[in-house]
Amino acid sequence: xxxxxxxxxxxxxxxxxxxxxxxxxxxxxxxxxxxxxxxxxxxxxxxxxxxxxxxxxxxxxxxxxxxxxxxxxxxxxxxxxxxxxxxxxxxxxxxxxxxxxxxxxxxxxxxxxxxxxxxxxxxxxxxxxxxxxxxxxxxxxxxxxxxxxxxxxxxxxxxxxxxxxxxxxxxxxxxxxxxxxxxxxxxxxxxxxxxxxxxxxxxxxxxxxxxxxxxxxxxxxxxxxxxxxxxxxxxxxxxxxxxxxxxxxxxxxxxxxxxxxxxxxxxxxxxxxxxxxxxxxxxxxxxxxxxxxxxxxx
Numbered sequence: 001x002x003x004x005x006x007x008x009x010x011x012x013x014x015x016x017x018x019x020x021x022x023x024x025x026x027x028x029x030x031x032x033x034x035x036x037x038x039x040x041x042x043x044x045x046x047x048x049x050x051x052x053x054x055x056x057x058x059x060x061x062x063x064x065x066x067x068x069x070x071x072x073x074x075x076x077x078x079x080x081x082x083x084x085x086x087x088x089x090x091x092x093x094x095x096x097x098x099x100x101x102x103x104x105x106x107x108x109x110x111x112x113x114x115x116x117x118x119x120x121x122x123x124x125x126x127x128x129x130x131x132x133x134x135x136x137x138x139x140x141x142x143x144x145x146x147x148x149x150x151x152x153x154x155x156x157x158x159x160x161x162x163x164x165x166x167x168x169x170x171x172x173x174x175x176x177x178x179x180x181x182x183x184x185x186x187x188x189x190x191x192x193x194x195x196x197x198x199x200x201x202x203x204x205x206x207x208x209x210x211x212x213x214x215x216x217x218x219x220x221x222x223x224x225x226x227x228x229x230x231x232x233x234x235x236x237x238x239x240x241x242x243x244x245x246x247x248x249x250x251x252x253x254x255x256x257x258x259x260x261x262x263x264x265x266x267x268x269x270x271x272x273x274x275x276x277x278x279x280x281x282x283x284x285x286x287x288x289x290x291x292x293x294x295x296x297x298x
Contacts, residue, residue: 027071034073046074057083107149111139115149121172176206177243183219183252198252200227202238202245211238224257232264239266246271 038046048056060068060080068077114137118130125133127143127150134141171178181202188197200213213227231239239245245261246269247253258268 031071031073038073053083054087056080057087107141107145112149115146116153119150174244178205179203179239179242180205180246202231219252221254221256224252224254225260228257228260232261232266242266244269
């Protein structure tokens with residue numbers, strides 16, 4: 001089967017040949033021009049800038065070694081391709097990172113001030129707990145760094161700071177997990193006459209919630225131990241959210257009673273005076289907790 005070119009196909013072939021001849025003529029002219037340029041500067045070395053080498057490397061890589069052998073006149077194809085390899089290597093060169101200052105970056109002044117503030121407001125906190133509090137605020141530093149900051153500013157570790165803790169600082173630091181317990185009395189007429197009943201109550205200082213723990217005419221140790229079990233019951237114990245419980249040195253708060261509370265991580269803080277008047281005055285004047293009093297009976 002014979003193949004016959006259509007008129008438009010023949011015209012396209014003629015046009016492509018003409019364009020190719022024109023391109024070859026342009027290339028030959030540019031090569032001749034470059035050769036003349038080299039002859040003029042034969043005794044002088046052609047020094048190219050980094051930008052000029054980059055431009056030649058990008059264009060030369062696109063043409064390839066075979067095409068460069070026919071048209072390159074200023075430098076050899078190997079030189080152009082080597083320049084391109086250097087460009088690629090420079091992209092992945094991280095040697096400038098080694099020029100950075102070795103070691104950990106210094107702690108900012110804002111973090112230092114925050115560490116000092118936490119240490120002063122929470123004198124019983126150790127380095128680990130302070131580091132955890134800082135992490136919750138978005139500042140990642142080690143407990144060693146916390147200790148170094150405190151030492152640099154003359155602040156003692158937690159045991160030393162704890163010995164110097166005042167009653168006011170203690171209340172402020174543990175207000176949200178602080179409770180108080182005490183007795184009040186009511187006189188009740190019975191068949192046997194007027195009997196004094198002892199009412200045991202507990203108050204959660206932050207929320208002002210008051211809990212009626214129990215009432216008895218004989219608050220003996222067995223009854224007090226049962227009250228401790230009720231207050232620390234894992235399901236509905238009133239002291240589940242408390243860590244410290246204030247109490248006076250009344251003998252009714254016996255060692256057995258206190259030991260049961262301690263086993264449930266409720267630390268007993270004993271005062272030399274009765275707490276009812278002081279706590280009521282404290283809760284009415286302190287601005288840390290709500291002003292509304294909530295009462296729940298158990």
